[in-house]
Amino acid sequence: MTSDPHSAEPSAPPSDRVRLRRKPDRGRYDRATIDTILDAALVGHVGWVLDGQPYVTPTSIWRQGDRLYWHGSAASRMVRATKGGAAVCITASILDGLVLARSGLDHSVNYRSVMVLGRAHPVEGEAETLAALQSFVEHLYPGRWAELRPATPNEIRQTTVLWTDLAEASAKIRADGAHDEPGDETWPAWAGVIPVSLVARTPVPDQHVPAGMAAPSYLPPGGMRFER
Amino acid sequence: MTSDPHSAEPSAPPSDRVRLRRKPDRGRYDRATIDTILDAALVGHVGWVLDGQPYVTPTSIWRQGDRLYWHGSAASRMVRATKGGAAVCITASILDGLVLARSGLDHSVNYRSVMVLGRAHPVEGEAETLAALQSFVEHLYPGRWAELRPATPNEIRQTTVLWTDLAEASAKIRADGAHDEPGDETWPAWAGVIPVSLVARTPVPDQHVPAGMAAPSYLPPGGMRFER
DSSP, X not given: OOOOTTOXXXXXXXXXXXXXXXXXXGEEXXXXXXXXXXXXXXXXXXXXXXXXXXXXXXXXXXXXXXXEEEEEETTXXXXXXXXXXXXXXXXXXXXXXXXXXXXXXXXXXXXXXXXXXXXXXXXXXHHHHHHHXXXXXXXXXXXXXGGSBOOOHHHHHTXXXXXXXXXXXXXXXXXXXXXXXXXGGGSSSOOEEEEEEEEEOXXXXXXTSOTTOOOXXXXXXXXXXXXX | OOOOTTOSSOOOOSSGGGOOOSXXXXXXXXXXXXXXXXXXXXXXXXXXXXTTEEEEEEEEEEEETTEEEEEEETTOHHHHHHTTTOEEEEEEEEEEEEEEOSBGGGOEEEEEEEEEEEEOEEOOSHHHHHHHHHHHHHHHSXXXXXXXXXXXXXXXXXXXXXXXXXXXXXXXXXXXXXXXXXXXXXXXSOOEEEEEEEEEOOOEEOTXXXXXXXXXXXXXXXXXXXXX
């Protein structure tokens, strides 16, 4: 074992709450794996609680260093319910494949996911909020921030950026074929994997983009490729 | 207004908890819209609470009539924490596009999402559990169930199927171009939409599929198409 947080070696779960119990072979706790999945996910699902009821809000997420960020309108219920340090769970999942086995109960999916348990903190201050939003745009579209109309104080005031640390997180990965029960291999049903992935299509410029202005070279984001 | 639950007309929110406050024009409460999004989503994110901490578990979901289903190992923490009627939130979200505006704060995404608030109930009984699992496989792969090795009582016992009703649900949709601030249209940055979608790749049969057995006609599922 190593103490390097960015080692690719398996590491121990940081808490019992994020330890994988049912399929421990799918669990990974090293920051390199966790960061790679968070950085590839365009969307996260934020779990929060209000009056005993859990809510799950889908939203863009982005990571910078040891912080995972998301944002919302300063007036939103999610922001108001969590920004005072509420317990949250942010889960990012990426579907990679559909797994067809010869028994219905052995069907599965391939995926990469991360679950982060933490407390929500607001980014405080106009300059700090602006810097966080810049890191969001630059994460998706490297080089774009400098091309944009600068943000106004009013725009920044209407937005709350929230963050949590990554101290209590785990990754879960399945990347495999069908696991049939012994003896099922000869059952005459097709079995295997259907790989799936998110792809980008041809950019659609709005009516104010001048004729001849090409789509920027930083598109598409997230390691996607354009198809058709 | 109409009382037809499958009308495409906008309808009233079933509760204040699922009423869209911030962007009410994105909210839809009719069952036809809710069902269409749930049926198109391959994955849902289940929010549940244990000792005050929210957890968000990504899992396959499927709908049949007025019930939304998901499943887990009978021994899993999520199943054990929720099956006694715990409050849950199941959110399904489908990313449809990345929206680039001329101000960083006006960037957005196009999506379809559904949030369901309810209580988790286990499907009771071996026959009922089997029927629910059959509806799951048939939802993804119509016609496949009859081709499979029949499930054994032991397989069924190890799986718990959970469900909640759809009485308290809302859909949220954004399907639009960039909304620039007045005056920003002439700022010299590219703006528009990058459509994104989940696609399926060529099926990969396992080593026991006989040579010449084609991938089944019910692939790929979910209205996806095969690419490359």
